Amino acid sequence: MRHAVSTDRRAAGRLVVLAVAVAIGLGSAPTPAAAAPADDEARAAAQVTDLLTQAGAAQAALDAAQAAAAAAVGRYEGERASVEAARAAAESARAAAAAARADLDAARVDLVAFARSSYMLGSTSPRLRALVTSGGPEQMLERAALLDAAGQGRSEVVEEFAVRERQAAGSEAEASAAVDRAAVLEEEAAVALAAARQAEADARRTVTEVEARQTELEVQLEQARAAVVEEQRRRAAEQAARPSPPAPVVPAPVVPAPAVPGPAAPVTPPPAVPPPATGNDWDAVARCESGGNWSINTGNGYYGGLQFSASTWTGFGGAEFAPRADLATREEQITVAERVLAVQGRGAWPTCGRNL
Template identity: 65%
Template sequence: MREDRGTARAGHRLAVIGLAAACGLGLGVPAASAAPADPGGVGAAQQAAEAAAAQVTQLLEQSGAAQASLDAARADAAAALGRYEGERAQVEAARTAAEEARAAAAEAQAAVDAARVDLAAFARRSYMLGSTSPGLQALLTADGPAQVIERAVLLDAAGQGRSDAVAEFTALRQQAAGTADAAGTALAEAAAGEQRAADLLVAAQQAEADARATVAELQGQQAVLEARLEQVRTELVELQRAEEAARPAPAPPAPQTPAAPAPVPPTPVVPTPVVPPPVVPAPDPGHDWDAVARCESGGNWSINTGNGYYGGLQFSASTWTGFGGGEFAPRADLASREQQIAVAERVLDVQGRGAWPTCGRNL
């Protein structure tokens, strides 16, 4: 558990670039993790194990930061997709409006053309028929001056009506043409917005792909380092066993003639009180502490990384004792898995998942 880890991060793209640089510079399997130069030196093997554990811890932290960057990139890509879909809908609406406006303009133009044809035909008939035109016949067959005047007014109105129809349809055509132009402009603007949204979507999807590649690379390096850490620990255990086997047995003490003991009055036998071991409460079944331990320490419940954090859940000494871990063992790495989980439940109740900034998401 890392109480002092910072959780502030830069933008997820900068985080991905920084993590990739860190991977290239310092997270390979370095020479510091190799077996000690003196195969028989337990101290050197212990140092190698602690160095490998520190590298695993560092990589776990960077993997957590890379995962956070990937989550942010996924959210950005989803938002960009939503904006793109919205722009597409606006383009479709603008295209429909433009098509309707063009159709209305075409209808208005057809009406103007028809009115002009009708007016021209009326004028030709009036000119070509002369005295035999229906208009003149209507005037000549009138019963009197009053009827002649009435029929002349009606004929003039018929000709004027055709001219008015042409003017009205021309105005409608101009209005429809203006509407079609405005709709075409709106369609062009919507198409430009769609293209901008498409560019942003491509960039967001590329950022997500980069973040996913960084996470995969870190996970691969983590597997290599964890395997190396296990190998170093195995070598350390073998060296410790060999050292114990090679250590000479202590010489037996010289025999001494015991002096005659003075008579001792019998003392009453007082039974030693039996102190029951501390009760370890059952863990919450909804909390996957094994997943947190795999993230924090590679699942090693007895790890001592040498950097001030102990056990599978990486307790600091102050946190372990402050939350009652001293009733089980002096340090977390000396306690059992169940005892460490019991203390972790207490920490979780008070500090929440933030007590494990990177690995707490596994709960």
């Protein structure tokens, strides 16, 4: 029974349509004309069930691809940050090396000027010339001290600049190597990111294709079920229009008189529950829902000829007749169905309710 109060029916409906179709086939012996729509319904239901499984697998693959793409984006962004940091360090190293070269070039200019001055003065020892041209002993001592300090300072500056140049050149080389390594990692991360995004796009396309195929098959299933209902309605109309055969004449049996006369004990039959005289064709609904088998239990959580769920059966007073609908009589099931119909209307049986 496909009624509105049973929310679990809607959730599991797609998965049990095949069982319902099988129940229709087992509950009656259809003619070849009626078998074709039922077979179409069973095939469509099986295809929808397979598509539901495929859709679940495709969605799981899409989720995994999206997670992998997100991880690849994180790795790529991290490698990009490493590349930027390495490039900044390389620029700093290059700037330091350039400054060291400039200082060393200035020191070399001073050395060249010192050598030129010595050559022009005719001596390679400006210190000796300064001492010889001094005005007296005091001036000579003062010039000697100044020349010593200047010579030592010039030598130290040149040596320091040379050390700084070597250090800057080494730092520049290390920074360039770091930039190269970071660039390789960035390229690898970019390739991995592109592959992850392609996998995500493929998975998304698969999900879209499966969902489209599922929608198409669900339409086919609904059409097949409608054909089954129409065929059952046609058969019911033909059966109603067919004249009933005459009842055979059976002679009345001869009942022998009792040997010992005496009063017979009255036998009280169990009370019957007559179905409400509403004119609704519940037999047609039962043929559509369960193949007309009023005691069917298909194992899908729905019972009886009108396929009640346990919650609906008890919710509309069915427990006063039997624990489950398949354990109740046809009349008792119809009584509960009339209660459901009064509250929910024919929509409680979305397809088969059209027989009412």
